[in-house]
Amino acid sequence: MRERTRLLLLLGPAVALVGGLVLGALGLALLRSLRLLPLEEPGLSAYASVLASPGVLASLALSFWIATVSTLIAAGLALAAAMLLRQAFPGRRLVAVLVQLNLTIPHVVGAIGILYLISQSGSFARLAHAAGLIAAPGEFPALTHDPWAIGIILTYVWKEVPFITLILLAKLQTLGPDLGPVARSLGATRWQAFRFVLLPQLLPALAAGAALVFAFAFGAYEVPLVLGAHAPEALPLRAWRSFTDVDLAARPEAFAISILIAALGAGLLALHARLILPRRGRDAG
Amino acid sequence: MRAERLRLLAGLALALALVLPLLPLALWSLAHGWRFPDLLPQAWSLRAWGVASSAGVLGSLGLTLGIAAATTALAALVGLPAGRALGLHDFPGKRAVLLLLLVPAVLPGIALVLGLHDLFLRLGLTGSTHGVILAHLVPVLPYMVLVMASVFAGFDTRIEAQARSLGAGPVRCFLQVTLPAVLPGLLTGALFAFLVSWSQYLLTLAIGGGRVQTLPLVLYAYVAAGRNDVAGAIAVLYALPGILLLLGFIGRITGRDLGRVLRP
Amino acid sequence: MTLELRNLRKAWPGAGQPTIPGLDLAVAAGSLTVLLGPSGSGKTTVMKLIAGHLAPDSGEVILKGRTLTGLPPERRGVAMVFQDPLLFPHLTLAGNVGFGLKMRGEPAARIEAEVAAMLARVQLAGLGARRPDQLSGGQQQRAALARALVLRPDLLLLDEPLASLDAGLRDEMRALIRGLQRETGVTTLMVTHDQSEAVVMADRIALLLDGQLAQAAAPAEILRRPETEAVARFFGGVNFLDGVVEGAGFRWGPVRLALDRPGPPGPARLTIRPEAVLLHPGPGQLAAKVRGVTLLGTQSRVELALAGEPLTALLQPAAAEALRPGDTVAVTLPPAALWRLPG
Numbered sequence: 001m002r003e004r005t006r007l008l009l010l011l012g013p014a015v016a017l018v019g020g021l022v023l024g025a026l027g028l029a030l031l032r033s034l035r036l037l038p039l040e041e042p043g044l045s046a047y048a049s050v051l052a053s054p055g056v057l058a059s060l061a062l063s064f065w066i067a068t069v070s071t072l073i074a075a076g077l078a079l080a081a082a083m084l085l086r087q088a089f090p091g092r093r094l095v096a097v098l099v100q101l102n103l104t105i106p107h108v109v110g111a112i113g114i115l116y117l118i119s120q121s122g123s124f125a126r127l128a129h130a131a132g133l134i135a136a137p138g139e140f141p142a143l144t145h146d147p148w149a150i151g152i153i154l155t156y157v158w159k160e161v162p163f164i165t166l167i168l169l170a171k172l173q174t175l176g177p178d179l180g181p182v183a184r185s186l187g188a189t190r191w192q193a194f195r196f197v198l199l200p201q202l203l204p205a206l207a208a209g210a211a212l213v214f215a216f217a218f219g220a221y222e223v224p225l226v227l228g229a230h231a232p233e234a235l236p237l238r239a240w241r242s243f244t245d246v247d248l249a250a251r252p253e254a255f256a257i258s259i260l261i262a263a264l265g266a267g268l269l270a271l272h273a274r275l276i277l278p279r280r281g282r283d284a285g
Numbered sequence: 286m287r288a289e290r291l292r293l294l295a296g297l298a299l300a301l302a303l304v305l306p307l308l309p310l311a312l313w314s315l316a317h318g319w320r321f322p323d324l325l326p327q328a329w330s331l332r333a334w335g336v337a338s339s340a341g342v343l344g345s346l347g348l349t350l351g352i353a354a355a356t357t358a359l360a361a362l363v364g365l366p367a368g369r370a371l372g373l374h375d376f377p378g379k380r381a382v383l384l385l386l387l388v389p390a391v392l393p394g395i396a397l398v399l400g401l402h403d404l405f406l407r408l409g410l411t412g413s414t415h416g417v418i419l420a421h422l423v424p425v426l427p428y429m430v431l432v433m434a435s436v437f438a439g440f441d442t443r444i445e446a447q448a449r450s451l452g453a454g455p456v457r458c459f460l461q462v463t464l465p466a467v468l469p470g471l472l473t474g475a476l477f478a479f480l481v482s483w484s485q486y487l488l489t490l491a492i493g494g495g496r497v498q499t500l501p502l503v504l505y506a507y508v509a510a511g512r513n514d515v516a517g518a519i520a521v522l523y524a525l526p527g528i529l530l531l532l533g534f535i536g537r538i539t540g541r542d543l544g545r546v547l548r549p
Numbered sequence: 550m551t552l553e554l555r556n557l558r559k560a561w562p563g564a565g566q567p568t569i570p571g572l573d574l575a576v577a578a579g580s581l582t583v584l585l586g587p588s589g590s591g592k593t594t595v596m597k598l599i600a601g602h603l604a605p606d607s608g609e610v611i612l613k614g615r616t617l618t619g620l621p622p623e624r625r626g627v628a629m630v631f632q633d634p635l636l637f638p639h640l641t642l643a644g645n646v647g648f649g650l651k652m653r654g655e656p657a658a659r660i661e662a663e664v665a666a667m668l669a670r671v672q673l674a675g676l677g678a679r680r681p682d683q684l685s686g687g688q689q690q691r692a693a694l695a696r697a698l699v700l701r702p703d704l705l706l707l708d709e710p711l712a713s714l715d716a717g718l719r720d721e722m723r724a725l726i727r728g729l730q731r732e733t734g735v736t737t738l739m740v741t742h743d744q745s746e747a748v749v750m751a752d753r754i755a756l757l758l759d760g761q762l763a764q765a766a767a768p769a770e771i772l773r774r775p776e777t778e779a780v781a782r783f784f785g786g787v788n789f790l791d792g793v794v795e796g797a798g799f800r801w802g803p804v805r806l807a808l809d810r811p812g813p814p815g816p817a818r819l820t821i822r823p824e825a826v827l828l829h830p831g832p833g834q835l836a837a838k839v840r841g842v843t844l845l846g847t848q849s850r851v852e853l854a855l856a857g858e859p860l861t862a863l864l865q866p867a868a869a870e871a872l873r874p875g876d877t878v879a880v881t882l883p884p885a886a887l888w889r890l891p892g
Contacts, residue, residue: 007370009321014367014430015382021423022388025400032403079678081299089292091300098303103477104527105307106484107522108501112508113306116313116517121321123309129322137321158306178635181602184622185629186649187700196652212391218394221487226508236395240487242398258399265392269384272391273826277383 004067018219026262033255046252047260056257058232067218070156075210077157078164079202083173085165086172102162111155111226117145118151151227152234156217158243164209167173171205174200211268219261235261307524313517333514337522341505346522349499352414352489353482356421357475360429365471373442374430386427395488397423402491412494420492421482429478436470476534480527551578551736552599552704557608559594568594569760571608576704576753580731581737582748586757587783592740596706597739600629612703623652629706634689636681642668642692643677646749649700651840667699670729687718691725692694698733698805704731707739725751744784748772756780772822774888781820781890787824788860790819792888802856804835809884818890823850825886826862828872828877839876842869855880 031037033046042107052055117123118139125140134140179201183193224234233241235257241253313319313335318328340425371379378541389397401420402411410416440463447456448462464471492498500523507516554574561568568591574617576582586592597603601622610617617625628649636645646667647660655663668674671691681689683811690710695707710726711719726748730737741747747754748768755765763783764776775781792801794817799806806819827850837855849869853860861881872878 004376007374007376008332010366010370011382013363014426015385017363017422018389018427018430019385021401021404021419022385022397024404025397025423026533027400028407029400080295084295084299087292089289089296091293091296095296095303098300101531102303103339104480104531105524106486106501106527108484108486108504109310109524110306112504112516112520113308113310115508116309116513117306126322126324132363149424156607158302162303170811171589176635178631178633178636181597181600181622182631182635183637183648183652184602185600185706186652186696187623187628188648188652189623190621192652196648201637206440215391215393219395221395221398221490224504225486226507236487237395239395239399240491243402254399255403258396261393262396265388265396269391271386273384273387277380 002220004078026259027256029255029262033216033252033259035252046256050139050253050256050260053253055232056235056238059235059238060260062149062232063218063235066152066156066224067214070153070160071210071214073153074157074160074164074213075206077161078168078209079159079206080167081165082172082202085169099162099165102159103166105159105219107155107159108222110159111152112137114151114155114158115144115226118154120144145229145231147232149224149228149234152223153228156213157225160217161211164206164213167205167209168202171202175201204275208272210270211275213267218264235252310517310520310524313513316514316517316522319513330514333512333518336515337518342500342519343521345498345500345503348414348497349483349501352418352421352497352499355418356425356482357429357479359418360422360426360478361471364426364429364433364474365467367430368435369437371430371434372437372440383431383492386430389424389427390431398487398491401488405492411492412496414493417489417493417497417499420488421485424485424488425478425481425513428481429474432470432474432477433467436474437469440466475533476530479530483527493534538544552576552738553609553611554595554599555609556612557598557610558606559591559598559603560606562885569598569605570762572757572762574755574762574765576738578735578736579734580752581727581739581750581754582753583751584738584740584757585744585747585751585783586742588742590757590759591760592742593708596708596738596740599704600627600706601625601846602812626703627706628700628702628704630697630708630710632682632709634686634693636684636689636692636696638681640675640678640681642679642681642684645692646677646696646699648696653700663699667695670698670732671725673860687722690714690718691721694726694729695728697857698729698735701733702735705735705737705807707737709741710739711741719746720790726750748784756783758783773886775820776891778818778820778890785823786820787823787892788821790821790858792817792819798873799887802858804856806882806887807884808887808889810889812889819887820890821882821886821888823861823863824848826853826860826882827883828862828864828868828880829881834882835875837880837882839872839874839878841874842872844869853878853880 027166028037035046035106036040036042081099085099091136101231116120120140120142125134125137128134128140145155155203175198179197180193184190185198188196213234219236221236224237228234228237239254239257239261242257245251245254299462312326314333314488315329315331316326317328317332319326331384371382377392398545405411405416405420444462444466445458453461484501485499486505489497489499490502500519504516504519504523552575554572557569557572559569561756572595574584577883578676584592584595594603598605599617601617601620605618612626617627636642640648643661648665650660658662659892664677665674668677671694673688673691673695673871676684676688686693690713707726711722714722723746726739731759739750751768753765754768754771756763758779762781764771766774771780772872775784775786775839778786781789790799790801792799794808794811794814796814797808799808799813799817799819801819808819835855837853837860839851840854840859841852843850843852844866845863846865847866849863849866851864851869851872853862862880
């Protein structure tokens with residue numbers, strides 16, 4: 001009993017704060033999306049109108065595209081970068097420091113940097129002009145505010161490759177330096193040692209990191225704000241626009257969008273928790 | 286040797302890619318007009334930095350620093366005991382608590398912001414600095430708790446028992462034995478907690494309601510206005526504290542510390 | 550000779566002395582040779598040079614007449630068992646033992662049969678579906694051994710394979726390794742810092758001190774005929790007698806001792822193992838005074854003064870029980886046990 005009181009005192013404030021704010025926010029959003037608060041005509045009409053709106057569906061598809069492509073590219077490059085950084089080469093320390101420094105840079109700064117680098121009047125366009133490839137800014141391919149969201153994806157890749165790389169390096173450190181040599185002395189080639197020994201043990205960490213990246217790229221606001229096209233716009237922009245619409249009738253729809261995104265997040269949460277929380281039973285895989 | 290040269294090339298490419306997007310920001314901040322197709326500005330000027338060091342922008346910098354520092358301190362205060370409970374003890378419902386703490390990290394940001402705005406509106410906390418600090422605790426506190434749980438999981442409570450049996454009271458035991466033992470993890474956690482608050486955009490916009498003008502909001506206003514030079518200067522000003530903090534820490538952060546503090 | 554090391558050198562940047570200043574060593578086909586040395590003597594470095602995880606600065610590793618220098622680890626025919634079992638945690642026991650065969654591209658049915666046979670040999674039959682964290686420490690180490698042996702390597706390297714085990718399991722594992730090695734006839738080089746383990750297991754001991762080969766010989770030979778004082782001391786030698794060889798005898802202070810192999814006359818240093826020193830209750834060859842008795846467990850150490858010179862004997866505890874400091878005892882130093890250190 002005493003031990004229980006102690007645990008309650010230690011945990012209570014944090015759990016109450018996070019639980020109150022998170023569950024309060026989600027609960028209110030749910031009630032408002034169902035038009036239960038203020039009580040109008042309760043029901044799923046907000047969801048129906050959201051899911052019937054071509055604009056919202058296009059935004060949903062765009063955000064899926066952004067999150068999926070960013071996550072896949074970042075995961076692949078991070079795997080390569082982690083394998084690179086665990087080996088010795090001149091300048092390795094400097095690169096490792098740069099990778100860590102990137103963590104500290106806010107996404108909005110990265111987005112503006114990418115904008116000034118690859119927009120039609122950006123540094124790359126100027127280089128293309130100097131090389132005689134284009135004569136005017138409009139001839140440079142549109143990489144920002146473009147339908148394929150290339151600038152947004154580039155920003156996420158730039159920010160998240162270091163993030164996943166550091167997760168993988170931390171995991172490699174706990175694995176120790178000898179598993180590779182063990183595999184090699186059992187006859188595995190360099191590639192086989194990676195494919196059959198290192199990669200399977202990195203996959204859970206890689207997937208857990210990728211789930212966080214996907215969630216972030218799906219739900220972040222400021223990167224598409226700087227680099228996104230007007231139509232379709234990324235889902236977070238769309239949700240915020242409905243929310244701040246002068247027509248208050250749009251609000252339930254905004255809350256419906258946020259609940260739909262939360263449902264997607266619940267799936268990601270289940271995946272992430274399965275990968276990082278200690279399991280009680282043992283899995284067979 | 287051929288392999289080593291390949292690695293060197295790959296390392297160079299990685300380093301270049303990491304630095305490249307920051308270069309135009311620095312150049313723009315010092316440019317006096319920089320028209321297409323000039324590769325470099327034709328004239329240099331400190332005009333943008335004059336704006337960036339005006340009372341308005343510096344006040345915004347101070348406000349952002351204050352919010353991040355207050356959020357971090359609160360998160361450490363509440364998060365350290367909670368991390369201890371989670372790191373050292375097993376109890377019914379522990380998994381549920383861990384799941385709850387993962388929600389703000391894994392849920393896409395926009396999913397919580399609208400509901401939080403509604404909640405804070407009802408509590409009368411919108412449009413105020415302390416409201417923004419409380420809102421920043423949503424992503425920051427769980428993060429701090431999880432970091433401290435991982436720190437305490439590697440903490441040997443026998444050193445506390447040893448200290449108590451040598452005559453230290455509970456307070457001295459905490460200050461002179463426990464705290465120094467978990468301090469490196471706490472500092473690394475605090476550094477990254479600070480950065481999580483520091484880089485919040487939408488949460489500040491939603492809860493602050495435009496009345497709490499942190500640096501990222503000011504920065505975007507200049508981007509939207511097409512003032513590339515001022516935006517460059519403020520972007521550099523905004524990125525600098527994090528870079529300096531990390532550089533100050535760099536020798537002390539181990540791979541393991543870093544492994545447990547990482548969030549996108 | 551199956552394995553030959555020729556003037557193998559490896560230096561580390563920064564360190565003053567080369568870790569391996571130039572090592573020559575030969576290992577006979579089918580034998581178990583133990584590379585013995587204190588920690589820091591460069592044993593593991595030698596193993597890694599042979600296995601190909603490190604490249605030597607110069608020198609050659611020759612296995613069955615094939616120069617291995619420059620070959621990657623997987624093409625050397627050398628299987629190495631590390632100090633910790635280092636089983637792959639994501640694979641089952643059977644998956645671990647079959648790993649090398651799978652890398653070679655052997656058909657699945659053959660892998661399964663070989664793995665089953667190998668698991669039976671290391672007393673892990675029926676556990677193939679378990680995961681490494683469901684195995685005990687001893688089982689893990691046996692699995693690591695099986696994982697290497699199943700490849701039928703030209704050379705098996707064992708890096709302190711008993712170090713991670715409890716004392717009880719160690720004896721069992723020791724017998725298992727020795728038995729499997731004899732049964733399969735695999736040429737084996739094992740590293741340890743434990744001289745008693747080396748004496749029990751080895752066909753031949755190569756003693757490495759400061760990266761140099763101090764002596765390589767059969768255990769009985771190296772114990773009784775050490776080539777230097779350092780070798781004698783490493784194996785627990787404590788009795789060193791400085792005197793002069795005269796004819797077939799040895800003058801040690803006032804005492805004259807008979808020698809089996811006196812060698813040329815002149816100043817010399819002899820050594821005798823403490824367990825070879827004989828004590829008698831009655832009058833004997835020499836009279837010595839007891840200075841102290843310490844019970845060590847299965848033996849007792851008796852410190853003696855023989856004509857003022859210190860001498861140590863190891864006896865059965867029962868034989869030492871009656872001895873008290875100050876007693877006078879008769880001592881025999883058998884001529885066959887007295888060994889003149891060369892040089």
